[in-house]
Amino acid sequence: MYRVFIVEDDGKIAAILKNKMEQYGYAAGTASDFRDLLTELESFGPQLVLLDINLPYFDGYYWCRQIRSRSNVPIIFISARAGEMDQVMAIENGGDDYITKPIQLELLMAKVRSVLRRTYGEYAITEGRDIGESPEGSMELSTGGLRLLMSRNELEWEGKRVELTKNEGLLAECLMRRPGHIVARETLLEALWDDVQFVDDNTLTVNVTRLRKKLEELGLTKAVETIRGQGYKLSLEGPKSGGAQ
Known part of the structure; x- marks a missing residue:
């Protein structure tokens, strides 16, 4: 079962996304401490991160760079920002894909399945010490x-x-x-x-x-x-x- 970690400070949106992930058979978790997201990420051990840009304390670009310094776990940005430069910045900061709000849930799920398929294929994922990695540090x-x-x-x-x-x-x-x-x-x-x-x-x-x-x-x-x-x-x-x- 793939694990998806949702970084969204709007509780209603986070709940909708979590419910949708679980409907498709994924284990989903939501962020609660926006000062220390890496601790929660490492504890949850996701194979995919859904990351908003507008967050308390530090924006999604910052957290994407922090995650990238530790892991290659796929990251899909979710944001109300629809500008081309916002999407460029998301990719340049280490994101794998981008979807704008209001979220089309079926489009989001298509992107989720595509990213997971490209990244992990049909291989089972083992929870490890690093985000999305096995105890040996790799799949x-x-x-x-x-x-x-x-x-x-x-x-x-x-x-x-x-x-x-x-x-x-x-x-x-x-x-x-x-x-x-x-x-x-x-x-x-x-x-x-x-x-x-x-x-x-x-x-x-x-x-x-x-x-x-x-x-x-x-x-x-x-x-x-x-x-x-x-x-x-x-x-x-x-x-x-x-x-x-």
């Missing part, structure tokens, strides 16, 4: 000796580690879930972007190229194969290091 996906530390966005191979961007981590997760199999470009696009209609196909190519470079830093050359006209395939069976570029 792990591994294949052929390659490990993806999902909550840290890191790849590990033979004792070496590299940090990934959010998109690189999502690409690695998709490919590692089906090692040796072709993953269609459309599948990868949908995993990275909710609305693929306006995404340039070259954007995916750029992100795959960046992931390849990270794998090469680990000594894994030619690990991501391009299957022309179909998609990409993760192959860890060939030469791993020192091979031709």
Whole structure:
């Protein structure tokens, strides 16, 4: 069961959101101490945070930065501020998505499901010491000796580690879930972007190229194969290091 922590100082709105989350089978908690949100967050251990911007003492941008200094737990901003710059600031301060008030609850739930699906996939989440993390500090996906530390966005191979961007981590997760199999470009696009209609196909190519470079830093050359006209395939069976570029 995913845990959703709601940071909203309007008690009525917080109650509506909590009730909606529980209707969909999520465990929901609401903030009560707006001076010390991190303590409540760490105690609850959420896999997703719904965060208002206008809060007592410190605004949502501040708390988003504080959370990001400790965790990669997904954050969806909920705010009456509908301006473009407010949404830009939310993303630049570490938010994953943004929805404006008055809240369309079904749209919110679609965003919640999308963010949880992209971040955690079908893997069960274990409550840990850090926000949204296991006791070892990460959700792990591994294949052929390659490990993806999902909550840290890191790849590990033979004792070496590299940090990934959010998109690189999502690409690695998709490919590692089906090692040796072709993953269609459309599948990868949908995993990275909710609305693929306006995404340039070259954007995916750029992100795959960046992931390849990270794998090469680990000594894994030619690990991501391009299957022309179909998609990409993760192959860890060939030469791993020192091979031709």
